[in-house]
Amino acid sequence: MLIHRFHNDKIAFNPNSTFITNMWNSDFFWLLPDSPSGISIFYCLETKSANAYKMEKERNLALVNKVNASDLEKLSKPKLSLPSTLMDLVWTTQNFHAIVSLCFGPESHSAEFLQAWINQMYDIRLRYTSFQASDPYFFAKVMFTIDNAIQMHWHSCSSTPNRASVNDNVLRMSEIQGSILSMSFNQLLPKTISDKVFVQITLLKDDKDKDQGNGGHGQGKFKGKRFPGTNKDNQDKSDLVYNNDKSHQNWHLQENENFGRVFYGHQKEAPKISDGKLICMKFFL
Numbered sequence: 348m349l350i351h352r353f354h355n356d357k358i359a360f361n362p363n364s365t366f367i368t369n370m371w372n373s374d375f376f377w378l379l380p381d382s383p384s385g386i387s388i389f390y391c392l393e394t395k396s397a398n399a400y401k402m403e404k405e406r407n408l409a410l411v412n413k414v415n416a417s418d419l420e421k422l423s424k425p426k427l428s429l430p431s432t433l434m435d436l437v438w439t440t441q442n443f444h445a446i447v448s449l450c451f452g453p454e455s456h457s458a459e460f461l462q463a464w465i466n467q468m469y470d471i472r473l474r475y476t477s478f479q480a481s482d483p484y485f486f487a488k489v490m491f492t493i494d495n496a497i498q499m500h501w502h503s504c505s506s507t508p509n510r511a512s513v514n515d516n517v518l519r520m521s522e523i524q525g526s527i528l529s530m531s532f533n534q535l536l537p538k539t540i541s542d543k544v545f546v547q548i549t550l551l552k553d554d555k556d557k558d559q560g561n562g563g564h565g566q567g568k569f570k571g572k573r574f575p576g577t578n579k580d581n582q583d584k585s586d587l588v589y590n591n592d593k594s595h596q597n598w599h600l601q602e603n604e605n606f607g608r609v610f611y612g613h614q615k616e617a618p619k620i621s622d623g624k625l626i627c628m629k630f631f632l
Contacts, residue, residue: 360442361394381537388494391442392428460518488534542607
């Protein structure tokens, strides 16, 4: 029913089963203050043909009379998504606006707040694009600014004794929007989001490196290393891994190293199973 409603409103958004369940149960709040969950802009990315197979698979799982226990985990893990272009950012915000308008009305404070952000994204789109080019975290910072303000407003709505006591000032962001115009915008990101951005940047860099013909291999201690079965003609046998001896201390995470940055950035280089899918990183390690 929700998808039909979006279709009529020209919204191309296919929420996953967890998102729908959160709406049905009115779970609008994040479980943790620094980790978007529930009804969040970070789960409203525009539907694209590239993820059509995944959408259809989840839909089939949701429609069957009996869902296997092994499939429950697949239905309950929404993935935090980040836009890579300005239009992705605009469409994501529009999708979130459609959800909020449906729940609280198009003239609600939350909906009007989101519409003001959408208008600015359109009005100064060249500046948004320029900022993202100089700071790959910019779009994520804008999204977190929006999402966090919405959360604070909703918490105020749920905890105050009457409407007059609700903190509407948190949605008045003319100063913050003005800071984007004046090139002084700044927003701290929680680690869960900054790590996600870092992985996305690394993957994009790897793809760019491959396009330039250098194989897209990472730097540091992974530089030049190849796994069995990749480019065997040029591979030095000393690079092959013959056993899983845990005494290889140089394989372990070093001090001040981050798991996501070290391993997810090189995930594309990991071996794949027979049907071409990536092996779970924990299993691989």
